[in-house]
Amino acid sequence: MDANNKGCYDRDPHNDDEKPPDRGWVVPPKTKNPFVQQEDLCRVMELLSVKENEARTALVHYRWDVKKVSAVLLEKGASNLFAEAGVSIPEEDQASNNTPTLEPVIRCRICFMPKSHMTRMNCGHCFCNKCWTKYFTINILNGKSRRIKCMAHRCNSICDESIIRNLVGEQDVNLAEKFERFLFESYIEENKMVKWCPSIPPCGYALQIKDEDDLICEVECRCGRQFCFGCLLEPHSPCTCLMWEMWAKSRDELETDNWLNMNTKRCPVCHKCIQKDGGCNSMYCPCGNKFSWLHAIATGKEHTGTAVANHSICCGRKENEERYTYCYASYMGHMESLKLEMKLKDRIERKLSTWKGALVEERLKSGLHMLSIARRFLSHSYVLAFYMFWDKFRNEMSKEERKSRKKIFEDKQQQLEDHVERLSGLLNKPFEVSMDDPYSTQVSIIYQSIATDSLCRNMYDFIKNDLLGSLRSGPLRIAPYRSEGPVRAILLGAVTTEDSHSDNQHC
Ligand SMILES: [Zn+2]
Ligand SMILES: [Zn+2]
Ligand SMILES: [Zn+2]
Ligand SMILES: [Zn+2]
Ligand SMILES: [Zn+2]
Ligand SMILES: [Zn+2]
Ligand SMILES: [Zn+2]
Numbered sequence: 001m002d003a004n005n006k007g008c009y010d011r012d013p014h015n016d017d018e019k020p021p022d023r024g025w026v027v028p029p030k031t032k033n034p035f036v037q038q039e040d041l042c043r044v045m046e047l048l049s050v051k052e053n054e055a056r057t058a059l060v061h062y063r064w065d066v067k068k069v070s071a072v073l074l075e076k077g078a079s080n081l082f083a084e085a086g087v088s089i090p091e092e093d094q095a096s097n098n099t100p101t102l103e104p105v106i107r108c109r110i111c112f113m114p115k116s117h118m119t120r121m122n123c124g125h126c127f128c129n130k131c132w133t134k135y136f137t138i139n140i141l142n143g144k145s146r147r148i149k150c151m152a153h154r155c156n157s158i159c160d161e162s163i164i165r166n167l168v169g170e171q172d173v174n175l176a177e178k179f180e181r182f183l184f185e186s187y188i189e190e191n192k193m194v195k196w197c198p199s200i201p202p203c204g205y206a207l208q209i210k211d212e213d214d215l216i217c218e219v220e221c222r223c224g225r226q227f228c229f230g231c232l233l234e235p236h237s238p239c240t241c242l243m244w245e246m247w248a249k250s251r252d253e254l255e256t257d258n259w260l261n262m263n264t265k266r267c268p269v270c271h272k273c274i275q276k277d278g279g280c281n282s283m284y285c286p287c288g289n290k291f292s293w294l295h296a297i298a299t300g301k302e303h304t305g306t307a308v309a310n311h312s313i314c315c316g317r318k319e320n321e322e323r324y325t326y327c328y329a330s331y332m333g334h335m336e337s338l339k340l341e342m343k344l345k346d347r348i349e350r351k352l353s354t355w356k357g358a359l360v361e362e363r364l365k366s367g368l369h370m371l372s373i374a375r376r377f378l379s380h381s382y383v384l385a386f387y388m389f390w391d392k393f394r395n396e397m398s399k400e401e402r403k404s405r406k407k408i409f410e411d412k413q414q415q416l417e418d419h420v421e422r423l424s425g426l427l428n429k430p431f432e433v434s435m436d437d438p439y440s441t442q443v444s445i446i447y448q449s450i451a452t453d454s455l456c457r458n459m460y461d462f463i464k465n466d467l468l469g470s471l472r473s474g475p476l477r478i479a480p481y482r483s484e485g486p487v488r489a490i491l492l493g494a495v496t497t498e499d500s501h502s503d504n505q506h507c
Pocket of ligand 5: 267285286287288289
């Protein structure tokens with residue numbers, strides 16, 4: 001986020017009380033591994049008729065995607081699935097009861113010492129505890145905790161995590177903790193339902209969603225940071241993640257080097273717009289004119305033209321450029337207004353604390369909250385409009401479709417904008433006036449908030465179904481509209497060890 005927007009995504013004052021999680025969001029059950037998705041494990045244990053550690057090995061291989069596990073099971077069968085994922089089923093489980101038990105191993109086949117403390121992995125390979133522990137220690141010290149293979153030559157079986165935990169823990173408690181932390185981190189990195197909070201500096205929290213339908217949604221971390229779960233950028237609905245990524249990139253370019261002036265100029269003779277993507281400032285236009293980039297004036301015939309390949313000519317850009325400037329200005333306009341309006345919060349608090357108007361304060365604050373939701377919605381809708389009607393997604397509908405949908409879209413946008421300004425006007429009324437006649441102003445604020453909310457919802461439905469839902473290349477998804485703002489997300493766990501951040505590539 002750029003410096004100008006700092007504070008726009010401050011935590012919402014109405015969410016300060018700890019609310020019960022929304023439906024569809026769960027706190028993972030407290031097990032001996034607090035981070036394990038017990039539900040997924042149980043489903044896979046049932047599906048494959050295996051024990052917990054074998055189910056975990058399979059899930060880690062298929063990135064905690066239970067659907068994928070059952071698809072592979074159907075397609076390739078259980079034994080191929082086990083081989084692919086490195087799951088070994090202990091021989092005792094497979095063999096019938098009639099087979100004679102294996103002869104006890106008395107010598108470790110690595111150190112060749114006769115040992116009493118031996119450990120047999122599921123694959124059947126058996127070595128002494130000292131050798132296993134040494135092997136696991138080296139792996140963990142090298143940063144590898146996940147999917148450690150069996151020590152035996154050419155054995156692809158994955159060692160049981162609980163055996164590793166016990167053996168390493170007996171020798172070195174700190175190392176066992178490191179093992180757990182690595183497992184936790186790799187679990188988060190591999191599970192698409194879990195993500196680190198993107199706050200800077202990192203707050204260390206990981207957030208989890210319950211349902212795959214929530215993969216695109218807006219969440220709030222305990223640290224107060226709000227973000228889109230899909231792209232980790234600031235919340236941007238009703239804009240899609242792809243549009244927002246393009247927008248954020250071009251917005252940064254615009255703000256850092258004034259992109260529109262820096263990279264595009266018109267040929268002074270034919271007025272076609274020329275984009276510069278090479279270092280040379282002598283430009284060669286297809287019309288035959290040569291001019292200096294720096295002053296955008298004709299340079300005569302001196303330029304050799306050898307570097308023409310570095311100058312890309314992009315015609316028909318003018319309209320797009322103007323729309324970009326327009327959308328950018330509208331977007332920034334709403335964000336600037338929002339910043340000013342959020343200062344009203346202090347004024348309300350200061351005024352009302354003197355006569356303890358808790359109910360009045362609540363009404364004004366919820367009006368202010370609705371205003372902030374609608375302002376963001378509106379500002380994002382300009383970004384959507386740019387990509388939808390003027391840029392990347394322009395040709396995703398026929399000319400007629402575009403014309404009629406654009407008309408409906410702009411009417412709705414205009415209507416919402418009118419209501420937002422009216423709500424802002426009510427909230428901005430000098431406070432003395434409100435005190436003279438506080439009741440009618442408050443009632444107006446309540447009604448105006450309700451109307452604004454339903455206009456947002458109505459416009460959201462139109463965008464979701466009629467615009468993004470009917471693209472030629474298939475529908476695009478956006479985070480659901482919520483009058484309350486982003487969902488207070490589920491905290492999966494926190495990495496709190498002091499050196500954890502240096503180990504974590506996210507920071
Ligand atoms: Zn040994
Ligand atoms: Zn083995
Ligand atoms: Zn956070
Ligand atoms: Zn996103
Ligand atoms: Zn020209
Ligand atoms: Zn040149
Ligand atoms: Zn052009």
